[in-house]
Amino acid sequence: MKRDPQRPEERPEPPPCPLLSSSSPSSPSGQAEGAGLTAPVWIFGYGSLVWRPGFEFTSRKVGFIRGYSRRFWQGDTFHRGSEKMPGRVVTLLEDCGACTWGVAYEVRGEQVAASLQYLNVREAVLGGYDTKFVEFHPQEKDVEEPILALVYIATPQNPSYLGPASEEDIAAQIIVSSGCAGHNIEYLLRLADFMRYFCPQAEDKHLFSIEEALISILPCLYYTEESLEETASVPQKSKG
Ligand SMILES: N[C@@H](CCC(=O)N[C@@H](CS)C(=O)NCC(=O)O)C(=O)O
Numbered sequence: 001m002k003r004d005p006q007r008p009e010e011r012p013e014p015p016p017c018p019l020l021s022s023s024s025p026s027s028p029s030g031q032a033e034g035a036g037l038t039a040p041v042w043i044f045g046y047g048s049l050v051w052r053p054g055f056e057f058t059s060r061k062v063g064f065i066r067g068y069s070r071r072f073w074q075g076d077t078f079h080r081g082s083e084k085m086p087g088r089v090v091t092l093l094e095d096c097g098a099c100t101w102g103v104a105y106e107v108r109g110e111q112v113a114a115s116l117q118y119l120n121v122r123e124a125v126l127g128g129y130d131t132k133f134v135e136f137h138p139q140e141k142d143v144e145e146p147i148l149a150l151v152y153i154a155t156p157q158n159p160s161y162l163g164p165a166s167e168e169d170i171a172a173q174i175i176v177s178s179g180c181a182g183h184n185i186e187y188l189l190r191l192a193d194f195m196r197y198f199c200p201q202a203e204d205k206h207l208f209s210i211e212e213a214l215i216s217i218l219p220c221l222y223y224t225e226e227s228l229e230e231t232a233s234v235p236q237k238s239k240g
Pocket residue numbers: 044045046047048049050052076079080089090091122123126127129151152153181187
């Protein structure tokens with residue numbers, strides 16, 4: 001039977017997450033895990049993880065990673081889309097002059113295995129993301145050294161990768177997509193809101209151009225009370 005990589009149950013097994021060691025209770029890491037002494041792990045989120053981590057964490061910091069740009073270039077047939085209408089979610093594009101802002105979460109003790117097992121399913125198995133380690137730079141200046149963090153990146157080799165498209169086409173695809181986690185519009189707007197409120201100093205032309213394109217297609221999303229009153233006060237053109 002032809003393998004359909006789009007179907008989650010048929011997706012090729014993702015590479016094992018480096019931190020989910022199959023350590024036995026007798027091995028040092030197994031004993032540490034058993035005693036809840038696992039070393040803390042930092043997980044960097046830059047898409048839905050910034051507003052819906054979905055796992056328990058000890059602390060979190062807003063900040064950025066260097067050398068990557070955020071792009072709505074990953075298809076999604078589960079969380080924010082379907083097999084017939086794949087949604088678009090974000091991944092990272094290697095871009096040596098760029099920074100991507102997001103949130104790093106610190107997990108400790110039993111939170112480590114629980115969060116990594118949860119994310120392995122949500123991101124790797126269902127989302128097509130791989131894992132790698134990056135240097136995270138907290139926004140707070142009291143932390144000098146960057147923090148090593150795990151990040152989930154969807155590479156062009158994964159079967160759901162969609163790659164570049166115009167901001168207008170991406171917005172149009174987002175407007176018609178929804179999945180098990182909700183509408184793709186919510187995914188875009190919550191990420192844009194996160195950036196506006198928590199990283200107002202950061203630029204993200206790609207994200208805000210898509211949001212702008214979406215508003216021009218769906219202005220109702222962004223009418224405020226005042227603008228509706230203004231519109232109402234505009235004298236109606238006489239039908240002639
Ligand atoms: N790995 C990125 C993107 C994560 C992401 O958006 N993954 C999708 C998987 S396709 C997801 O978890 N969606 C859940 C949701 O949309 O609520 C991050 O760190 O935030």
